[in-house]
Amino acid sequence: MAFTVTMPQPANHIFHVAFRCEGLKGDMQDFKMPLWSPGYYGIIDYARNVSGFHVEDGAGRPLAWEKVTRNAWRVVTGSAPVVLLNYDVYGAISFAAQNFLGETRAYISPAGLFLHVAGQLRHPVTVAIQLPPGWTRIATGLDPAGRANTFSAPDFDVLYDSPILMGNQETLSFTVGGVPHRVAIENVAAEVDREKMLSDLKRMVEAATRLIGEIPYRRYTFLMMGTGNGGIEHANSASIAFSGKNLEDETGYRGWLSYVAHEYFHNFNVKRIRPIALGPFDYDMENLTKMLWVSEGLSVYYQDILMVRAGLWTRAQYLDRMTGSIARFENAPGHHYQSATESSLNAWGTGSGVGGDRNTSISYYDNGAMLGAMLDLKIRTESGNARSLDDVMRGLYRKYYVGRKRGFTDAEFREECESAAGAPLSEVFEYASTTRDVDYAKYFAYAGLELKVTKQEAPGAYLGINTHTQDGKLEITSVTAESPAQAAGLRARDEVLYVDGTKATPKALNDLLAAGKPGDRIKVQLSRDNAPQDVEVVLAANTKRGFAIRPIANPSALQSAILRDWMRVGQ
Numbered sequence: 125m126a127f128t129v130t131m132p133q134p135a136n137h138i139f140h141v142a143f144r145c146e147g148l149k150g151d152m153q154d155f156k157m158p159l160w161s162p163g164y165y166g167i168i169d170y171a172r173n174v175s176g177f178h179v180e181d182g183a184g185r186p187l188a189w190e191k192v193t194r195n196a197w198r199v200v201t202g203s204a205p206v207v208l209l210n211y212d213v214y215g216a217i218s219f220a221a222q223n224f225l226g227e228t229r230a231y232i233s234p235a236g237l238f239l240h241v242a243g244q245l246r247h248p249v250t251v252a253i254q255l256p257p258g259w260t261r262i263a264t265g266l267d268p269a270g271r272a273n274t275f276s277a278p279d280f281d282v283l284y285d286s287p288i289l290m291g292n293q294e295t296l297s298f299t300v301g302g303v304p305h306r307v308a309i310e311n312v313a314a315e316v317d318r319e320k321m322l323s324d325l326k327r328m329v330e331a332a333t334r335l336i337g338e339i340p341y342r343r344y345t346f347l348m349m350g351t352g353n354g355g356i357e358h359a360n361s362a363s364i365a366f367s368g369k370n371l372e373d374e375t376g377y378r379g380w381l382s383y384v385a386h387e388y389f390h391n392f393n394v395k396r397i398r399p400i401a402l403g404p405f406d407y408d409m410e411n412l413t414k415m416l417w418v419s420e421g422l423s424v425y426y427q428d429i430l431m432v433r434a435g436l437w438t439r440a441q442y443l444d445r446m447t448g449s450i451a452r453f454e455n456a457p458g459h460h461y462q463s464a465t466e467s468s469l470n471a472w473g474t475g476s477g478v479g480g481d482r483n484t485s486i487s488y489y490d491n492g493a494m495l496g497a498m499l500d501l502k503i504r505t506e507s508g509n510a511r512s513l514d515d516v517m518r519g520l521y522r523k524y525y526v527g528r529k530r531g532f533t534d535a536e537f538r539e540e541c542e543s544a545a546g547a548p549l550s551e552v553f554e555y556a557s558t559t560r561d562v563d564y565a566k567y568f569a570y571a572g573l574e575l576k577v578t579k580q581e582a583p584g585a586y587l588g589i590n591t592h593t594q595d596g597k598l599e600i601t602s603v604t605a606e607s608p609a610q611a612a613g614l615r616a617r618d619e620v621l622y623v624d625g626t627k628a629t630p631k632a633l634n635d636l637l638a639a640g641k642p643g644d645r646i647k648v649q650l651s652r653d654n655a656p657q658d659v660e661v662v663l664a665a666n667t668k669r670g671f672a673i674r675p676i677a678n679p680s681a682l683q684s685a686i687l688r689d690w691m692r693v694g695q
Contacts, residue, residue: 125143125144125145125146125241125244125247125248125249125250126143126144126249126250126251126252127141127142127143127144127238127249127250127251127252128141128142128144128251128252128253128254129141129232129237129251129252129253129254130142130254131225131230131254131255131256132256134225134226134227134228134230134256135226135227137214137215137216137224137225137226138212138213138214138215138225139212139213139215139223139225139230139232139237140210140211140212141209141210141211141212141213141237141238142208142209142210143155143208143209143210143211143238143239144206144207144208144209145206145207145208145209145241146205146206146207147205148201148203148204148207148241149203150201150203151200151201151202151203152198152199152200152201153198153199153201153207153241153242154192154196154197154198154199154241154242155196155197155198155199155209155239155240155241155242156195156196156197156239156240156241156242156407156408157170157171157174157195157196157235157236157238157239157240158170158195158235158236158284158407158408159171159194159195159407159408159409160235160407160410161221161233161234161235161236161284161356162235162281162284162285162356162358162405163220163221163285163356163357163358163390163394164220164221164356165410165411165416165471165472166221166471166472166474167410167472168221168222168236169194169195170195170235170236170237171194171195172194173213173214173215173223173236174211174212174213175211175212175213175214176210176211176212177189177191177197177209177210177211178209178210178211179199179207179208179209179210180207180208181201181202181204181205181206181207181208182204182205182206182207182208187199187200187201187202187204187207188200195408196242197239209239211239213236213237215230215231215236215237218231218349218351218352218365219352219353219354219365220233220287220349220352220354220355220356220363220364220365221233221236221354221356222236223236223237228291228292229289229290229291229292229293229310230289230290230291231287231288231289231290231347231349231363232287232288232289232290233287233363234283234284234285234286234287234288235284235407238251238280238283238284240280244280245279245280245281245404246279246280246281247279247280248276248277248278248279249276249277249279249280249283250269250274250275250276250277251266251274251275251276251277251283251288252269252271252273252274253273253274253275253288253290254273255273255290258292259290259291259292260292261289261290261291261292261293261295261308262288262289262290263288263289263290263293263295263306263308263345263347264286264287264288264289264345264347264361265286265287265341265343265344265345265358265359265360265361266282266283266286266288266360267342267343275288281403281404281405282359282360284407285358285359285360285395286358286360286361287347287356287358287361287363289308289347289349289363291310293308293309293310294308294309294310294312295307295308295309296309296318296321296322297322298322298323298325298326300326300329300330300333300339301333301339303339303341303342303343303344304343304344305325305326305329305343305344305345305346306343306344306345306346307321307322307325307345307346307348308345308346308347308348309346309348309350310348310349310350310351310368311350311351311367311368312348312350312368312371313368313371313372315372316368316371316372321371324381324434324436325346325381325384327434327435327436328381328384328385328388328430328431328434328436329344329388330434331430331433331434332385332388332389332392332426332430335426335430335433335514335517335518336392336517336518336521337518337521340391340392340396341359341360341391343360344360344361344391345360345361345362346361346362346364346384346388347361347362347363347364348364348366348384349363349364349365349366350365350366350367350368351365352365353365353366355383355386355387356387357387357388357390357391357394357395358391358395359391359395359396360391362384362387362388362390362391363387364383364384364387366380366383378431378436378437378441381431381436382427382428382431382437382445383427385426385427385428385430385431386423386424386427389423389426389427389430390419390423392517392521393418393419393422393423393426393517394419394420394423396521396525397517397520397521397524397525397532398419398525398531398532399413399415399418399419399531399532399533399534399537400530400531400532400533401413401415401531402419402531403531410472412469412472413468413469414465414466414468414469414534414557415465415468415534415537416467416468416471416488416492417464417465417467417468417488417491417492417495417556418492418537420488420489420492421464421488421489421490421491421492421493421494421495421496422492422493422495422496422513422517424489424490424492424493424496425492425493425494425496425497425500426496426517428442428445428446428493429442429690429691432691432692433691433692439691442691443573443673446493446494446497446673447671447672447673449490449493449494450494450564450671451669451670451671452490453486453487453490453491453494454669454671455582455668455669456482456483456486457482457483457484457634457637457638458481458482458483458484458485458486458630459486459491459559459590460559460589460590460591460630461484461485461559461590461591461592461593461630461633461634462484462485462486462559462592462630463486463556463557463558463559463592464486464488464491464492464495464555464556464557465556465557466592467485467486467487467488467491468488470485471488481631483630483631483634483638484630484631484634485630494562494564495552495555495556496513497567498552498555498562498564498567499513499516499541499549499552500512500513500514500690501567501568501570501571501686501690502545502549502552502567502570503515503516503541503544503545503549504570504571504686504689504690505570505682505686506545506546506547507544507545507546508682509682509685509686509689511544511545511546512544512689512690513541513544515544516540516541516544519540519543519544520532520537520540523540524536538553558590558592558601558602559590559591559592559601559602560590560601560602561590561602561604564671568673569676569683570683570686571683571686571687571690572675572676572679572680572683572684572686572687573673573674573675573676573687574673574674574675574676575671575672575673576671576672576673576674577669577670577671578669578670578671578672579667579668579669579670580667580668580670581665581666581667581668582666582667582668583638583666584637584638584639584640584641584666585637585640585641585642585644585663585664585665585666586607586608586637586642586663586664586665586666586667587607587608587609587633587637587661587663588603588604588607588608588609588610588664589602589603589604589607589609589614590602590603590604591620591630591633593629593630597619598619598620598628598629598630598633599617599618599619599620600614600615600616600617600618600619600620601616602616603615603616607664608661608662608663608664609661611661611662612648612659612660612661612662613659614648614650614659614661615652617652618650618651618652619650619651619652620633620648620649620650621649621650621651621656622647622648622649623636623646623647623648623649624636624646624647625647637663637666640663641663642663642664642665642666643662643663644662644663645660645661645662645663646660646661646663647659647660647661648660648661675687
């Protein structure tokens with residue numbers, strides 16, 4: 125199976141693809157294009173960009189075909205020894221999960237360009253690329269195939285997980301543990317210090333690989349695309365879109381490094397340490413999991429911890445980032461209505477979890493990072509600082525990726541965490557699966573840190589319930605102490621039917637509170653133990669909270685040891 129990609133008129137945004145298959149058996153074959161790309165949790169109708177589809181045998185005779193689903197073409201191959209497909213793909217969106225072709229550069233998101241034979245994802249495949257005149261560079265994590273501009277993949281899963289950047293981008297490199305790391309980078313000003321950039325990237329990679337204990341790839345490629353937004357991780361590379369201006373000042377550069385660290389750490393957490401739902405993939409439908417708060421959120425947690433351990437951030441900068449995440453989470457109404465596990469499960473409806481309404485939903489990125497810190501600190505405390513979340517990640521890597529060659533279940537992840545702690549971790553996992561209020565101060569105290577909270581009045585009104593939606597029903601999961609809801613007698617497990625005569629949904633309730641003011645009276649119709657009740661609630665003032673973390677005056681020996689080992693600068 126071999127592809128040839130040409131770009132005869134780049135300004136038209138059209139890739140031409142020739143797909144040659146030899147030795148197919150049977151009278152008919154279905155050729156399919158994925159509905160989504162590895163690393164992006166959202167359906168993309170790639171097939172709508174395909175045109176000019178035609179098929180012939182090795183002698184040039186046309187073969188009959190028809191499109192049987194939105195992403196499948198059925199070809200009457202008649203056991204022809206050679207089948208050659210030709211088709212065009214339109215690519216005009218500059219994004220890491222989409223194909224793009226312009227006059228000076230091109231990017232291939234393989235799931236949206238290459239078809240596969242149904243049932244033969246495990247077949248080896250090659251890709252040959254013919255560059256337009258004047259273009260000189262191809263960057264990808266794929267292995268060279270021994271011919272110019274030709275690459276190979278052991279199967280289609282690897283191919284679909286290996287984007288390709290083309291044009292005249294700058295190419296840099298460094299080595300860690302004898303393994304080459306290539307950096308293809310666009311649109312970065314000449315005055316940006318390349319040596320510092322490579323040194324910092326190397327320190328970040330060294331910190332990450334030191335944490336896990338090995339380098340699991342033969343080569344790695346950073347595709348630094350200086351246009352657009354968003355990044356996607358892959359097993360042998362990362363596609364990272366950014367503004368080149370970000371590298372020209374200290375704050376932007378530091379944020380860029382953290383962003384790169386996130387995508388890089390994914391080559392461990394997601395590509396190898398992964399929920400069982402995330403591979404092998406079904407490219408025809410959503411691959412749902414409740415564990416994206418682990419796959420994405422813990423990667424956010426580690427991206428910033430790695431910056432500290434690599435000596436690229438200070439502890440204070442890390443704690444500032446964490447308090448910012450807490451404030452963003454706590455001051456958005458969505459945390460009253462959606463848990464981290466629910467947010468994970470709903471990711472496919474919001475484009476990898478980044479398109480949701482923060483008034484009625486949460487980000488499993490921010491929330492997962494906070495939960496990661498809490499897990500780490502709790503494990504360190506319960507084990508007397510003998511074990512940590514690092515041990516959990518290493519254990520998952522060795523037991524499931526290396527040993528059992530599969531992902532882990534939700535229960536197996538929890539079991540690994542509790543085994544490291546030597547104690548139950550019920551509270552943290554309850555925080556992940558419910559909307560109950562989080563006692564952050566308790567967890568930061570494990571490292572001898574004090575969490576200070578300030579409050580100021582904010583628009584809207586305050587009720588004091590956390591809810592979740594199940595089968596279209598809005599159920600109270602917890603009631604905040606000394607809140608208007610508690611004063612009115614609302615309880616956990618009450619089903620909220622109507623608020624002021626409007627059917628209760630997260631949006632309806634949030635809209636009511638956003639428009640309200642202290643002292644307003646609202647009527648809440650409940651179902652409690654299958655019996656209806658009407659309750660009047662007097663709303664209170666809404667507040668916006670600020671958070672700051674500082675060391676306590678006299679930490680214990682254990683607290684001091686945990687803080688030292690948790691954020692061991694430069695080690």
